Amino acid sequence: MACVKSFTHLKDRPNSTQALEMLQRIASLVAPIMRARGWVLPVLSEFFPSNPGLLGVPCVRLQA
Numbered sequence: 001m002a003c004v005k006s007f008t009h010l011k012d013r014p015n016s017t018q019a020l021e022m023l024q025r026i027a028s029l030v031a032p033i034m035r036a037r038g039w040v041l042p043v044l045s046e047f048f049p050s051n052p053g054l055l056g057v058p059c060v061r062l063q064a
Contacts, residue, residue: 002040003027003030003031003034003035003039003040003041004027004031004034004040004041004043004044005040005041005042005043006042006043006044007020007023007024007027007043007044007045008043008044008045008046009023009045009046010046010047010048013048019046020046023044023045023046026044027041027044
């Protein structure tokens with residue numbers, strides 16, 4: 001069972017292929033932890049905020 005069901009990346013941005021590869025690599029690194037806890041992520045997405053002050057700020061929204 002895959003821990004991440006799908007990936008989305010910004011195809012119109014520079015280095016989009018590398019971005020997708022990086023998302024897939026990140027998913028493979030956290031997969032053992034997610035598998036051990038029974039977590040499944042429907043979509044792992046790249047995003048580019050319109051506010052430059054948000055670049056590099058992690059955002060997580062947990063659903064209870």
